[in-house]
Amino acid sequence: MKMKKFDTSVKKVDNEEKMSGRAIFTGDIQMDDAYFAIQVRSEKAHAKLKGIYVPKLPKDYYFISAKDIVKENVVNIIASDWPVFADKKVNYIGEAIGLIVGPDKGMCMYLASLVKGEYEELEPVFEMKNSYVHKEFTKGDVSKFKSAKKVFSEEFTTGYQEQVYLEPQAMLMYIQNDQIVVKASMQCPFYIHKAIMRTLGCKEKDVRVIQPAVGGAFGGKEHYPSLMAAQLATAIVKIKKPIKMFFDRKEDITYTTKRHPSKTEISAYVDAKNNIIGVKIHVGIDGGAYVGCSMVVLSRALIAATNTYTFENVSVSGDAYCTNKVPSAAFRGFGSPQSIFAFELFINHLADYLKVDRMELRMKYLVKQGDITSTSGLFRDPIILKELVDKAMEMSDYKHKVKLYSKEKSYRGIGLSMFLHGCGFTGSGESDLIKAQLRIKKDKNDIVTFYTSQVDFGQGNRTTLKRIVVDTLGIPEDHVIYDAPDTNETLSTGPTAASRTIIIVGGLAAKAAQHLKSIWKDGEEQEIVEPYVGPAYIKWDEATMQGDAYPGYAWGVNIVEVSVDPVTYEVNVEGCWSTYDVGHAIDERIIMGQADGGLAQALGWAYLEKEVAENGMFKQRTMSDYAIPTSMDLPVLETEVLDNPFKYGAFGAKGAGELTFVGGAPAFALALEQAIGKKVHDIPATPEYIMELMNHEN
Amino acid sequence: MKISFVINNKKVSLDVEPSMRLLDVIRNELHLTGTKEGCGEGECGACTVLINEEPVNSCLYPAINAANKNIMTIEGFRETNEYRVIADAFADRGGSQCGFCTPGMILVTYSLLKKNPHPSEEEIRFALSGNLCRCTGYQAIVDAVKVAAVKGIKL
Numbered sequence: 075m076k077m078k079k080f081d082t083s084v085k086k087v088d089n090e091e092k093m094s095g096r097a098i099f100t101g102d103i104q105m106d107d108a109y110f111a112i113q114v115r116s117e118k119a120h121a122k123l124k125g126i127y128v129p130k131l132p133k134d135y136y137f138i139s140a141k142d143i144v145k146e147n148v149v150n151i152i153a154s155d156w157p158v159f160a161d162k163k164v165n166y167i168g169e170a171i172g173l174i175v176g177p178d179k180g181m182c183m184y185l186a187s188l189v190k191g192e193y194e195e196l197e198p199v200f201e202m203k204n205s206y207v208h209k210e211f212t213k214g215d216v217s218k219f220k221s222a223k224k225v226f227s228e229e230f231t232t233g234y235q236e237q238v239y240l241e242p243q244a245m246l247m248y249i250q251n252d253q254i255v256v257k258a259s260m261q262c263p264f265y266i267h268k269a270i271m272r273t274l275g276c277k278e279k280d281v282r283v284i285q286p287a288v289g290g291a292f293g294g295k296e297h298y299p300s301l302m303a304a305q306l307a308t309a310i311v312k313i314k315k316p317i318k319m320f321f322d323r324k325e326d327i328t329y330t331t332k333r334h335p336s337k338t339e340i341s342a343y344v345d346a347k348n349n350i351i352g353v354k355i356h357v358g359i360d361g362g363a364y365v366g367c368s369m370v371v372l373s374r375a376l377i378a379a380t381n382t383y384t385f386e387n388v389s390v391s392g393d394a395y396c397t398n399k400v401p402s403a404a405f406r407g408f409g410s411p412q413s414i415f416a417f418e419l420f421i422n423h424l425a426d427y428l429k430v431d432r433m434e435l436r437m438k439y440l441v442k443q444g445d446i447t448s449t450s451g452l453f454r455d456p457i458i459l460k461e462l463v464d465k466a467m468e469m470s471d472y473k474h475k476v477k478l479y480s481k482e483k484s485y486r487g488i489g490l491s492m493f494l495h496g497c498g499f500t501g502s503g504e505s506d507l508i509k510a511q512l513r514i515k516k517d518k519n520d521i522v523t524f525y526t527s528q529v530d531f532g533q534g535n536r537t538t539l540k541r542i543v544v545d546t547l548g549i550p551e552d553h554v555i556y557d558a559p560d561t562n563e564t565l566s567t568g569p570t571a572a573s574r575t576i577i578i579v580g581g582l583a584a585k586a587a588q589h590l591k592s593i594w595k596d597g598e599e600q601e602i603v604e605p606y607v608g609p610a611y612i613k614w615d616e617a618t619m620q621g622d623a624y625p626g627y628a629w630g631v632n633i634v635e636v637s638v639d640p641v642t643y644e645v646n647v648e649g650c651w652s653t654y655d656v657g658h659a660i661d662e663r664i665i666m667g668q669a670d671g672g673l674a675q676a677l678g679w680a681y682l683e684k685e686v687a688e689n690g691m692f693k694q695r696t697m698s699d700y701a702i703p704t705s706m707d708l709p710v711l712e713t714e715v716l717d718n719p720f721k722y723g724a725f726g727a728k729g730a731g732e733l734t735f736v737g738g739a740p741a742f743a744l745a746l747e748q749a750i751g752k753k754v755h756d757i758p759a760t761p762e763y764i765m766e767l768m769n770h771e772n
Numbered sequence: 773m774k775i776s777f778v779i780n781n782k783k784v785s786l787d788v789e790p791s792m793r794l795l796d797v798i799r800n801e802l803h804l805t806g807t808k809e810g811c812g813e814g815e816c817g818a819c820t821v822l823i824n825e826e827p828v829n830s831c832l833y834p835a836i837n838a839a840n841k842n843i844m845t846i847e848g849f850r851e852t853n854e855y856r857v858i859a860d861a862f863a864d865r866g867g868s869q870c871g872f873c874t875p876g877m878i879l880v881t882y883s884l885l886k887k888n889p890h891p892s893e894e895e896i897r898f899a900l901s902g903n904l905c906r907c908t909g910y911q912a913i914v915d916a917v918k919v920a921a922v923k924g925i926k927l
Contacts, residue, residue: 240808696813711909
């Protein structure tokens with residue numbers, strides 16, 4: 075693809091509507107005759123559901139449950155194990171056993187509180203011990219581990235994280251022109267579309283999904299809206315009234331999907347000359363009551379498990395565990411932040427154990443172009459990680475500070491993380507599963523309209539995708555129309571996930587626009603459907619997890635500086651410096667927005683955001699209890715993007731959305747380690763945790 | 773009970789229940805949906821409105837307390853020259869991503885700059901700290917406030 079240099083940022087297309095309050099989010103849609111739906115939820119973590127007591131309902135109020143399922147009581151997620159409504163058994167506190175639907179919200183809430191499940195309790199499981207997905211692969215010859223003279227092993231844990239998109243889950247459903255119409259806060263219109271088709275057994279044309287403005291998502295609106303849609307669809311075919319289901323913040327935090335907690339065990343096998351013969355890694359993630367998408371989250375965690383380092387012999391395995399808790403699902407990074415956090419700390423700790431310089435050991439095994447990946451694929455493209463490190467060090471004065479803060483009782487520290495993120499779906503998923511198709515047309519006045527199923531929930535992709543088409547066609551911006559997805563008009567270009575929007579759909583949009591340009595006839599109606607064709611070199615075997623896991627990789631370096639108050643054990647983040655290789659940044663201001671936001675969210679995960687389940691119930695259920703970073707918690711964030719155009723991306727671009735989350739936690743933890751002179755193995759590193767570390771021998 | 777107040781320079785009178793929140797009156801009775809509900813407990817600031825020029829979380833504010841007061845929501849503020857300066861600064865720095873916190877952020881920015889036309893970085897971060905944003909990491913918003921402060925002199 076022809077490379078084109080973009081050196082300016084353009085005005086975001088949705089700026090004015092969002093600043094002026096004119097943007098219509100789902101909750102802003104006026105539909106006064108809509109009924110309200112309230113989920114009736116299980117109070118038990120694990121129990122047989124023997125029956126459901128429903129009080130006599132007033133006129134126009136309904137109870138909808140598994141008995142009302144039209145075709146299939148399953149939510150169409152990657153695994154087909156999550157029921158629309160619990161039937162005969164409940165597997166987590168908060169699982170919906172039904173809906174109360176009716177015209178007055180207060181009355182619905184009152185009635186929902188009267189509905190009672192009749193339960194026979196079963197033994198719940200809250201620990202990670204029952205695996206429902208196991209994956210493993212090796213590289214090289216792992217029998218060589220036996221020849222090791224030294225073995226160093228450690229264990230790391232990470233906690234839950236709630237997305238805290240500012241707009242809680244919201245969905246409105248109504249019937250119009252014989253179609254079920256859905257407007258919702260969502261990431262993936264066609265996931266919702268398929269979920270309704272599957273539970274109702276209806277046809278594609280019977281369902282229409284339209285995307286309103288979406289107030290943040292971060293993975294949290296990838297799968298959960300499919301559950302809501304399947305429930306409302308079951309209700310609407312019976313009631314035939316518009317229905318809305320809006321979660322308040324407490325419901326959203328308590329009952330919707332979150333980032334998987336993890337436990338990672340790593341061993342390094344070292345010979346007499348301090349060469350690493352190989353590493354063995356096991357990653358365990360807490361999937362909650364249903365698999366949902368956990369097998370794919372696990373895949374990504376495992377593929378990324380050796381992070382930016384190459385070893386000859388590698389053994390990687392992992393399990394997703396079934397627990398009687400709210401299912402865990404997608405969240406920016408999708409498993410890799412957990413395993414990369416562990417490996418970045420581990421390799422530093424290993425250096426200390428071997429009594430060698432930390433940076434020297436990391437550089438010795440740093441991945442280079444032409445290296446074999448942990449899944450025996452190839453790092454084909456130029457890797458500028460060394461340049462990213464040098465630049466970040468220069469920006470932060472790292473070398474000076476790391477010496478300065480190594481003095482005892484400085485209570486100050488600086489940490490550096492390196493990381494990568496595979497862009498797009500795993501392996502050949504883009505060509506084999508997603509099969510994106512982009513529709514582009516032009517009318518007699520030469521006005522071009524194109525359609526994608528990509529949702530802009532803040533990332534800026536509506537602006538960037540439009541820009542790709544405008545610049546490829548070389549026509550004025552106001553001659554191109556690009557609206558939010560409406561499944562009546564849009565073909566699926568796949569979900570808004572996996573950092574695939576620009577690298578995959580952006581590339582497809584450019585190709586479609588070029589195609590249109592090549593056959594352009596002034597004053598004529600023309601239409602093209604452009605299918606995605608992946609690079610031919612991508613070969614991936616999901617069963618053995620061997621081959622090229624991703625079409626391309628984006629890279630980054632974070633440096634974080636902290637100070638610790640030795641009396642209160644509170645941490646202050648004093649500075650953050652980041653460098654990224656996202657291929658070629660099409661719009662730098664948009665990339666900076668991703669860089670700042672991703673790092674802020676990662677720092678929240680590292681030390682502020684604590685979510686703990688006790689007996690299957692989350693203890694932090696409000697935004698007062700679950701604290702995300704405020705403007706006072708963050709310093710000035712300095713970021714530079716280094717140019718390294720990717721030949722298969724649109725105008726050289728790779729993915730950027732998730733990458734910016736991956737390195738924050740390990741950089742923070744390494745800084746904290748230096749400040750307190752102790753090793754960190756667990757996050758969130760709350761003051762309580764830091765107090766324990768500081769008051770105990772390592 | 774019946775109350776009257778001025779909202780966006782217009783006088784309104786309406787019946788409110790004693791338990792009603794100002795946010796519900798604004799969104800459901802007056803259909804001014806630029807004011808958002810993010811948490812319902814005064815943590816996130818998405819429901820920020822100005823009451824007698826002071827930023828207030830309308831989700832915690834009983835509607836009856838608004839009697840005889842002067843309320844400004846984003847729908848009124850967007851008609852002002854000050855809005856234009858602040859909105860342009862937000863656009864310039866990339867201060868709005870998903871947009872759910874943005875109307876509140878803009879009103880808080882106005883309230884800060886009115887009282888303190890040349891705030892320091894720390895003063896800006898303190899003024900914004902009652903308004904949560906999950907998208908930007910605040911950097912672009914803080915920068916936007918600085919740009920607005922510089923441009924504001926010319927108003």
